[in-house]
Amino acid sequence: MNSDRFYYNIIVAGFGGQGVMVIGNLLANAAMIEGKYVTYLPVYGVEMRGGTANCTVVISSQQIGSPVVGKPHAALVMNLPSLIKYEPLILPSGLLFINSSLIEPKETYRKDIEIFSVPVNEIAIDNGSPKLANMVALGAFNQKTKLVQMNSLFVSLEKVLDERYHHLIPSNIKAIEIGAKFVQSLP
Amino acid sequence: MELVFKRPECLIDIPFHFCPGCHHGIAHRLVAEAIDYFKIREKTIGVASVGCSVFMYDYFNVDVLEAPHGRASAVASGVKRARKDRIVFTYQGDGDLAAIGIAEGIHTANRGENITIIFANNGIYGMTGGQMAPTTLLGQKTSTSPYGRDFTSDGYPIRMAEMLATLEGSAFVARVAVNNPANLMKAKRAVRKAFQMQIEEMGFSFVEILLACPTNWGMTALEANRRVEEEMIPYFPLGILKERKMADYL
């Protein structure tokens, strides 16, 4: 792609129920608020429930062609089956973000990409919100990549979460911040 | 005492794909158990409908044919007319039988086709993700009745068993549930009876089974079981609605 053009794509993958779709939605919505072109493409496993789920987010400064991505710049994987599926696809010098609470970092094999592990479930549990591991992952991922402003993610929560869950927005914000802080505190 | 939950011979030994707490698995066992009881595995042909039970061909160790959505009873009639010496049954959800396939269902019963329909009524569209079904109860919220089922626009829940029992063509019609051991025993007897009627060439037999769909009811398995008792059975009363003693032509 042209060098003056911003173009980045991510695959977010995990078990159904791990909240990977919310991560993708928030990234896409935040980038849209910041004036970028975005596509968000969900793919559900064949099993109706409890199967694997993944989504692809493309963010660009220009109109986006394919919402389908063969070789992503980054993959955020929340479980082992997703690691096995997506690690081989990442572009050279791309980013592999793994949830080291459920994936042993030694399971990875690529030497030509950056591998970044964050134990998101442990962090979430330590902070008293075990259900928000996905938000911890999002905060950490975004701190690492600086794809969008943190504040855009916070604003997006209101648009992305169903109204029934709006009372949970403050705790979601907190979880995103905790994920970001964890990355900041790394040497 | 007989074990209800010994794995019937004509069920293939693989785990069901159904959600935890789903009653489809229990209903499948009842059918399988009846086939085993009459030792008719090798002469039975099943017709799968489109719904969460479409994967019937993966579980039943008998010949199985897939029918277009709603058309299972017509397809089964075709099979039976071509092979009157075989035992033919359909297993259909409420969307499949009471909505899109209601015309075929009624006319199959009315022709007195000597087949058995197992009607799995969970009051919702399971496979497509929880839309309103013809048997959804009044006031029940679903993804296409977000304000609750309202008879002024959505009509009333249909009582299929009662309707089919009025037809001269039907020979055996019952409604059962599988939400507790007592009901389960009655259900087992009814399903067995339905197959017996077919074997004895008495004509059309029909068993409606009330099933829980915890996933699309948004409930735990226990809550869903309780809902069958407290909300479904009062509207869909259990029992044998019709039992012909002699075949029509006798």
Add this chain to the structure above:
Amino acid sequence: MWPFECGEIVENQEPEKILAKGNEAIAMAAMDSRCLLYFGYPITPQNDIPEYLSKHLPALGGEFIQAESEIASINLLLGASATGARAMTSSSSPGISLMQEGISYMAGSELPALIVNISRSGPGLGGISPSQGDYFQATRGGGHGDYRMIVLAPSSVQEMYDLTCLAFNLADKYRNPAMILGDALIGQMKEPLIRRKCAKMDLPVKDWALTGAQGRKPNRLKSLYLQDGELSEHNWKLHQKYEQMKKEEVRFESFFTEDAKLMVAAFGSMARVSKTSVELAREEGMKVGLLRPITLFPYPEKALYDLSQRVKLFLTVELNTGQMVEDVKLSVERDVQVYFYGRPPGSLPSPEEVLEEIRKYYG
């Protein structure tokens, strides 16, 4: 005015940019086009449309019916549109198959309405993965008789909205059923959407509508013509209409065509994927362009013919094993090589895979 009589587009709210799903964009466009009557039957992957409308139509005074089947849905639609009201149904492939009889009657009786097909893969029950296997069904009539439907193929969420608005207008303009043909990719994808007002179109008065014969001669809507010569006259009249559509309503997008040596032809979801492949090919210095039909009927025959005066290599990319490629072949000059790259349902090709094909034929 009776509430469902069609008319001007509802004034839009603040046209804020939102992140919306393709299927929901269709539902929003219907409401914004003052289509307040929806009839349908659940089927994946289009359930977002009825779910959205069942939630929002009541507040607008509209009617939402979950019918007992697609056969009922299309006939509810036939009845509603006969009153001159804007109305729609949506479904997916097996459901659209069941509607074919009704669609043929609507074409024969010249009734305007919107039919949405967020198609899935077949044949039979097939699967729910994206597929373009319904191209023939949509463009070749599908039902019986010598008729055509207006078929629009969006390739973005914004187009799901815009083309739905356009489909209502074209249906009214020509008194003909119109179809939006999408798939799970376009239907489930989210992109920024602006609910902007659709361009105004001068639409004929619906003096044919059945509203009760008060102070006028009774209106009749029918497709049965038994008098000598009557039916052939009716068929010629329909034909004239389709010819007029071919003259006035062809829409397509062309991308990097000026100096192209090889043209990719693709529609809907595959056009999106192919667009990136074309960009990648350009980066490698290959002179490749893309032609994306937006109207599948009327088909951009002339645009393809004109291009084929200059470009002698065409590659049709489809999510099936070869359907639109026949229209490409019919449109271009005889000395043009038309290649095909297709995928049966299952996995979606990535832009890199399509690029591989481009390299193969570019020479």
